[in-house]
Amino acid sequence: MGVFTYESEVITAIPPAKMFKACILDGDNLIPKILPQAFKSIEYIEGNGEPGSIKKVTFGEGSQFKYMKQKVEAVDKENFVYIYSVIEGDALMNKLEKITYETMLEASPDGGSVCKTTSKYHTIGDFELKEEGIKAGKEKALGIFKAIEAYLLANPDAH
DSSP, rough: OOOEEEEEEEESSSSHHHHIIIIIIIIHHHHHHHOTEEEEEEEEEEESSSOOOOOEEETTOOOSSOOOEEEEEEEEEETEEEEEEEEGGGGGTEEEEEEEEEEEEEOTTSSSSEEEEEEEESSSTTOOOOOHHHHHHHHHHHHHHHHHHHHHHHHHOOO
């Protein structure tokens, strides 16, 4: 088993508290609403968002995957840090034990925020991740982030 780590950074005009609330705290409701073709539903099957909770994400018609289960590892509302792992589902392709994402939002000098994400892919056996697979995943995550940003800019009183 190997662990492959990738880091990314995205800048947004939205302040960290507002972006964290929209993406993380209210994301289970907001994301399927603004991206219904990608996400059909997100529901907790154990817990209600605290560390140890398990949620099932059912993908929409436009996705190549059917579902995934995520385990909440940590939620730090004061420092805008969220850590979760994908622990089950076809997104793991029977080649990954899990994928852990650590997301941190920090204030930027212009009043917006910097979103830093560390992704750790835990592979099974000798499987090696291909760069294009990582890139496709990053582009999808960026698309979700930008859709939430556009929603918040178009609806300034939301969240």
